[in-house]
Amino acid sequence: MAIKILMNSLFGVLGSPASRLFSPEVANAITRAGQHVIRRTAEAVRRAGHRVLYGDTDSLFVDIGEPDTTRAVARAEELREAISGSVAAEIARTFGCESRLELEFEKVYARFLLPELRGAAQGSKKRYAGLVAGEGGDKLEIVGLEAVRRDASAVARRFQRELLDLVFHDRPVEGFVRSFVTELRAGRFDAELVYKKALRKPLGAYTKTTPPHVKAARKLGGDAGRIVAYVITRAGPEPAGQTTAPPDYDHYVSQQLKPIADAVLRWLGGADFDEMTGARRQLSLF
Structure with a gap:
């Protein structure tokens, strides 16, 4: 850990123009090396016959096709050892040096959601949700989505957490979505409509x-x-606690709840948010 902290600090020094040790070539080489290693790791996982769902700077999410979480933990440890050896051998062949890297197995997700980037086929970076399997039961984990973002309203955070909990536990969601929208329009969540954003x-x-x-x-x-x-009101944005008009519930439904719901509902193969809430009422031509 001491070496890791020292190396991270050194990277900051090498990449800062204000530092007497400033060296963009070396700083770039550090990040390029990290990218190289994570790509080699992903390739080793695929050669082992597993699907890489997502990867970022220092982690990989792998689908090993094992529905039983207890067996998945055992298989994950075996995979970790095999992949570590494969990557170390590849580094030795390519660079002629001994690898000091260790691949760590962190957790098993019983269920996992990786929303797509808008207009793209791949998932968005560091934005996902999952049900982490543990001895004390499954635990909902959310990274980068509205439920943990400071710039989202509290009502959006509540809605996403409750919706994901239902989906991950295979419970019906249509009644929940309709009821939530009805309660929002009735004023039950008025205390949770506040946005907070910094002036830059x-x-x-x-x-x-x-x-x-x-x-x-x-x-x-x-x-x-x-x-x-x-708060967004019918008179536009107004300071919280000093509003002169009622909340614009249509804004919160269309701009907060609908994007969150449709990002999840599209995977369920049923009705979308508009159909569930009755927003789409165009009659069929036939």
């Missing part, structure tokens, strides 16, 4: 575009801090 520059510097949090901050005048808390 002075208010007067926003000239080309005026984002919602800037509009709300300008209504606060000199009382606006760096973090602006606001």
